[in-house]
Amino acid sequence: MEEKIRVLVAKLGLDAHDRGAKVIARAYRDAGFEVIYTGLFQRPEAVAEAAVQEDVDVVAVSSLAGAHLTLIPELIQQLRDRGVDDVLILAGGVIPEEDVPALLAHGVARVFGPGSDLDEIIAFTRENVRRRAWS
Amino acid sequence: MELIDRFRAGDRRALARAITWVENGRPEAAELLKALYPLGGKAHVIGVTGPPGAGKSTLVDRMALGLRQRGQRVAIVAVDPSSPFSGGAILGDRIRMQRSLSDPGIYMRSLSSRGHVGGISQATGDVVAVLDAFGFDTVLVETVGAGQSEVEIVGLAHTIVVVAVPGLGDDIQAIKAGILEIGDIFAVNKADREGAERTVAEIEMMLDLGHMGEPGLNRWPAEGPLPGGPAGYQGLERLDPTGHHKDVDELPPGVTAPARPGGGAGAGGEGPGGAPTAPQGPGGRHGSVAPGGISWRPPVVKTVAKDGQGVEQLLDRCLEHLQFLRESGRWEARQREDAQARVQDLVARLVARRVLDRAAAAGDLPRLTEAVARREVDPYTAAEAILRRHFAEPPGRPEEPIS
Ligand code: B12
Ligand SMILES: Nc1nc2c(ncn2[C@@H]2O[C@H](COP(=O)(O)OP(=O)(O)OP(=O)(O)O)[C@@H](O)[C@H]2O)c(=O)[nH]1
Ligand SMILES: [Mg+2]
Numbered sequence: 001m002e003e004k005i006r007v008l009v010a011k012l013g014l015d016a017h018d019r020g021a022k023v024i025a026r027a028y029r030d031a032g033f034e035v036i037y038t039g040l041f042q043r044p045e046a047v048a049e050a051a052v053q054e055d056v057d058v059v060a061v062s063s064l065a066g067a068h069l070t071l072i073p074e075l076i077q078q079l080r081d082r083g084v085d086d087v088l089i090l091a092g093g094v095i096p097e098e099d100v101p102a103l104l105a106h107g108v109a110r111v112f113g114p115g116s117d118l119d120e121i122i123a124f125t126r127e128n129v130r131r132r133a134w135s
Numbered sequence: 136m137e138l139i140d141r142f143r144a145g146d147r148r149a150l151a152r153a154i155t156w157v158e159n160g161r162p163e164a165a166e167l168l169k170a171l172y173p174l175g176g177k178a179h180v181i182g183v184t185g186p187p188g189a190g191k192s193t194l195v196d197r198m199a200l201g202l203r204q205r206g207q208r209v210a211i212v213a214v215d216p217s218s219p220f221s222g223g224a225i226l227g228d229r230i231r232m233q234r235s236l237s238d239p240g241i242y243m244r245s246l247s248s249r250g251h252v253g254g255i256s257q258a259t260g261d262v263v264a265v266l267d268a269f270g271f272d273t274v275l276v277e278t279v280g281a282g283q284s285e286v287e288i289v290g291l292a293h294t295i296v297v298v299a300v301p302g303l304g305d306d307i308q309a310i311k312a313g314i315l316e317i318g319d320i321f322a323v324n325k326a327d328r329e330g331a332e333r334t335v336a337e338i339e340m341m342l343d344l345g346h347m348g349e350p351g352l353n354r355w356p357a358e359g360p361l362p363g364g365p366a367g368y369q370g371l372e373r374l375d376p377t378g379h380h381k382d383v384d385e386l387p388p389g390v391t392a393p394a395r396p397g398g399g400a401g402a403g404g405e406g407p408g409g410a411p412t413a414p415q416g417p418g419g420r421h422g423s424v425a426p427g428g429i430s431w432r433p434p435v436v437k438t439v440a441k442d443g444q445g446v447e448q449l450l451d452r453c454l455e456h457l458q459f460l461r462e463s464g465r466w467e468a469r470q471r472e473d474a475q476a477r478v479q480d481l482v483a484r485l486v487a488r489r490v491l492d493r494a495a496a497a498g499d500l501p502r503l504t505e506a507v508a509r510r511e512v513d514p515y516t517a518a519e520a521i522l523r524r525h526f527a528e529p530p531g532r533p534e535e536p537i538s
Contacts (some may be wrong), residue, residue: 003159004223004247026367029223034247046237050229053243055151085146 005033005129010047011040012075015065020093020114024060027118029126044071048078056087057129066091073106086130092116093132136163139170142269147242150269154244168178170259171268176470178210178267179457180274182292184254184314185282190299190324192231193440194449199235201450207272211235211243212262214255216279222250222304228277242271254278254285261462263291281314289317290476290498294456296320296449299338301330313343318433320452326437326445338435352422486526493525 009025011018017042025035036054038047051059059079063071072091079087091103092112100111109128112121136154141149153171155162158371181198183191192213199209213228226245235241244266250258255278266274278288288295297318323334350466434452438445460466503517 003161004249006155025225029218029225030221032221032223034217034223034245035225036229036245037225037227039227039233050236052148053151054245055148055155 005126006036006054006056007033007060007072007125008036008038008047008054008056009060009062009081010038010042010050010075012042012044012047012061012071013065013067014041015063015067016040017062017064017066017093020064021062023118024062024092024121027122028060030089031104031122033125044075045078047075048084051079051087052082052084058088058125060090060092060125062093062096063095065090066094068093068095069099069102072108088125088128088130090121090125092121102135136166136171138163139167142167142171143174143450150242150265153265154262156189157265158246158256158258160258164260164261168264171265174268174270175264176267178274179294180263180267180276180292181453182276182278182288182295183298184281184285184288184295185276185322185324186282186297186300187263187278189300190438190440191280191298192228194296194298194322194324194438194446195277196232196235197438197440197446198445198450198453199232199241200238201242201446202273203235203238203466205450208270209235209241209279210266210269210271210274211241212246212259212266213243213277214246214248214259214275214279217247217249219250235257242266242269248279252284253287254281255291260291260418286317287312290473291451293460293466294319294453296322296453298322298324299329299334300325301334318455319431320433320449321435322438322445322449323435324438324440327439327441331437335437335465342433342435423484428468431456485533489523490525494521496532498526499524 007025007028009028011021021037025037028035030068036050036056038050047059047061059075061068061075067102068091076089077083079089089106089108090110090112093114095103095111095113103111110124138152142153153167168375183195184455185252195211195213199211202209213226213232215224215226215228217224224247226247226371229236229243236243242360244262246256246259246262248254249258251257255276259276263274263276276288279285279426281288291344295317297314297320299321301323321342323329323338363518383388435450436452438447438449438480439444457466460469491500494503499521503512503521506512507514507517
């Protein structure tokens with residue numbers, strides 16, 4: 001059986017813009033990935049817990065309501081608290097250029113803004129998933 | 136293996152990773168399953184199936200919470216279909232399980248069917264085995280939205296809840312042949328909608344027809360689950376004739392034994408109460424039962440998963456069904472059937488892999504498949520040739536059974 005890349009597509013906080021998240025989810029599915037979509041209005045700890053239970057390779061956060069600088073670092077902290085240090089963390093949506101360095105410093109691998117090319121997102125994800133140890 | 140140690144210590148990340156390995160058929164997975172096997176065999180596996188959108192996830196969410204309140208540790212497995220084009224999948228069942236998923240005593244895993252068409256994925260059985268070994272009391276398995284043929288859950292679950300919805304009279308007809316036959320319990324969900332009573336009545340009627348003259352015949356294959364579905368049913372004469380009563384201690388925590396023979400169990404719920412049905416002699420409401428035998432007549436429960444109505448009754452019926460399995464001897468019979476099916480299945484798979492690997496390495500597989508594609512050779516002849524050449528029996532074939 002082929003090893004599928006598993007992606008958790010997450011929407012944090014009160015942000016109700018889910019079009020981008022759905023576009024991304026579909027693009028991943030069409031690229032052969034398995035996408036776990038948890039729906040809107042998630043707390044960071046719930047997303048972190050879902051990432052653990054689903055043993056995903058990628059956590060993909062879509063943020064359009066401006067709370068990225070608080071919620072995304074909180075999510076990353078929640079993941080670390082659970083000992084998760086081997087997932088690829090991606091962010092996208094409406095995130096001003098000047099906020100990107102801070103997110104990268106927290107451990108986000110890359111930020112994809114509006115108009116991002118889906119093929120490029122897929123290619124980047126494929127190239128950067130970390131193959132997990134533990135044997 | 137570090138993973139196994141962490142798994143045994145109750146580490147949820149280790150559990151999650153173990154499931155990934157099993158799902159991907161990693162070489163380490165076989166080692167893992169071997170090591171975990173002695174720990175399993177305890178969990179009550181409840182399958183939840185029904186048409187797409189019937190409310191399976193919402194109901195499973197409620198059931199998980201209810202079981203938690205009864206002191207159980209609960210795991211949920213939900214299977215969604217994979218895309219036939221890309222092999223990818225969007226697994227969305229978590230969206231409807233928000234209530235239970237904030238409970239740290241519940242573990243939930245989404246699976247893609249990965250091209251498999253029976254309503255679950257090929258690895259679902261092994262995934263459930265891993266969860267069983269981890270120590271969950273109940274594993275709830277939500278199938279892909281099912282119709283007539285997605286009935287493989289039969290080989291996996293001890294208790295099958297078929298979820299139907301009102302207002303789909305034709306739909307009931309459509310599922311009659313397939314999933315209606317496999318239900319141990321029926322949940323008419325969305326009972327807040329018009330037509331729920333009618334749907335209950337329709338299912339009751341079909342159950343009555345199905346039961347006429349065949350009391351207690353449920354869904355248990357006589358000789359172990361064969362590929363392609365149940366080959367027959369286990370008749371009453373195979374049941375424990377004493378119908379003896381197990382200790383209440385053996386029931387899951389928080390559950391009391393329902394009133395037993397003579398009393399008719401669990402009459403307090405929706406519909407005509409859950410079985411086990413006590414022997415009633417000829418002419419009983421749902422047919423009769425052989426003297427001394429007990430039978431299971433699938434109860435029909437109305438639920439509104441959205442707000443939780445009827446879920447307690449549904450859980451009562453599930454636990455009564457478990458009790459019925461134990462008391463009737465079917466639980467044990469089932470362990471043997473499962474063991475047989477698993478071993479047969481694994482032998483078939485191991486042999487196939489070994490033969491195909493050898494044939495591929497020798498170049499025979501590509502050569503012959505090419506010839507078959509060009510219609511120079513027929514596939515039967517090709518398969519026989521491969522077996523003749525690559526399925527050499529090892530020397531010293533045991534005359535004695537392997538102990
Ligand atoms: C459509 C829309 C809405 C719709 C949303 C419908 C829905 N179900 O999604 C509605 C009308 C509901 C709405 C409501 C509001 N909106 Co609005 N909305 C938009 C709008 C016009 C387009 C968003 C969209 O759907 N784009 C299409 C999708 C496909 O693109 P995308 O999400 O950007 O995704 C792409 C990339 O960003 C990337 N991507 C996205 N996520 C991810 C994740 C990962 C991991 C990766 C790799 C890539 C990635 O890939 C995608 C493909 O390229 C934007 C403006 C804009 N141009 O972005 C405002 C905008 C997002 N909205 C805004 C606001 C303010 C609001 C409201 C507060 C308005 C109000 N005053 O009522 C409410 C808030 C609702 C709420 N609780 O969140 C602001 C947000 C400002 C901010 N961030 O500070 C924006 C930016 C408009 C603006 N310029 O002011 N909105
Ligand atoms: N009116 C009503 N709606 C319900 C009830 N239970 C679930 N729903 C709604 O039915 C829709 C489908 O529910 P799900 O739980 O996702 O159904 P499902 O059977 O798991 O769906 P699939 O997994 O896609 O096959 C959702 O919008 C639910 O809110 C109910 O009892 N009454
Ligand atoms: Mg569902």
